[in-house]
Amino acid sequence: MEFQTLTVAIEGYVATVTLNRPDVRNAFNEFSIAELSLVFTDLGRMDSVRAIVLAANGPAFCAGADLNWMKKMAGYSYSDNVDDAEKLADMLRVIYLCPKPVVAKVQGDCYAGGMGLVAACDIAVAASGANFCLSEVKLGLIPATISPYVIKAMGENAARRYFLTAEKFTAQEAHRIGFVHDIIGADTLDAHVESIVKSLVTSSPNAVREAKVLVREVTGKSVDSALVVDTAERIANIRSSDEGREGVASFLEKRKPSWLA
Known part of the structure; x- marks a missing residue:
């Protein structure tokens, strides 16, 4: 497909x-909002795509x-x-809930709604020279729509500062507060x-998909009897799945699993 943005x-x-x-x-x-929604919806449904x-x-x-x-x-x-x-x-939610793992590659400055895009991804890597800013309050606005994802990524304490001050901060600070996972030189x-x-x-596509759901659905829950049952059922389901059985069998038989064939 051809896109404008x-x-x-x-x-x-x-x-x-x-x-x-x-x-x-x-x-x-x-x-661009409409095109991102369409693209991530379509890619999420494609069996031939395992990562974005x-x-x-x-x-x-x-x-x-x-x-x-x-x-x-x-x-x-x-x-x-x-x-x-x-x-x-809706676009941010499509990225966040995409069944395929999504890696953000931040090669330059990332401001306002751009931070929402990164926060909706599963893994974020930034070039060492990148800068970040939640600039909305300088315009009399608030980062409301992106807030569920940005707060999850950087935490409430950091959000209290950067939502209110609109300060620009470095990739090193983004890494310190947990907003990005890695800082890498631009050349690498x-x-x-x-x-x-x-x-x-190279991992089991089904296991990667279910692991993504696991993080999303277990985070913040109390470790009570309901969660114990839930997680036991999840591992039982994955063990009895086709890829779960194949993964264990290939490990025991010292061969590559079928998804690497």
Whole structure:
């Protein structure tokens, strides 16, 4: 498919979705939101794709909202604003709930809504020169739509600071607060992401998918009898699945599992 704001490439089991509006620092608008929703929905359904990389073209990863889009929003009614914000919220949710693992490759500055994109991914890797900023309050706004994902990624304490101050912070600070998993030199960023993706695509596709669900559904729950039963049932289900049986059998027989054949 051809897109106005993205490029999509599939090589092997890996799909790379690249934000492709470098002239506006990959700021998003209603078109990029719609295209991201469509692409991640489709890739999530493709058996031939086992991992997705979210990348960007140009010196910035994403500058947040496009200025022309913001000018349109200035004339919106309340109901128009709700409808518009729900489209962004739905797009972030599609990425967050995508059944395939998603790796964000942040090669440059990542501001406002761009941080929401990164936070909705499963793994985030940033170039050492990248900067981050939740700039909304400087414009009289709040990072509401992206907040469920950003707070999960950086934690409540860090969110209290950066939501309120709109300070710009470095990749090193993003790593310290847990917003990104790794900081890598720009010259080795691609290779590092490739090594992570290799780990993803060589594991059981079903197990990776279920492990992603496991983290999402167990996080924050009390360790009570209901959770004990739930997790016992999850491991029982995966052990008796086709890939679970094949994985154990291949390990015992000292051979490659079928998904690597």
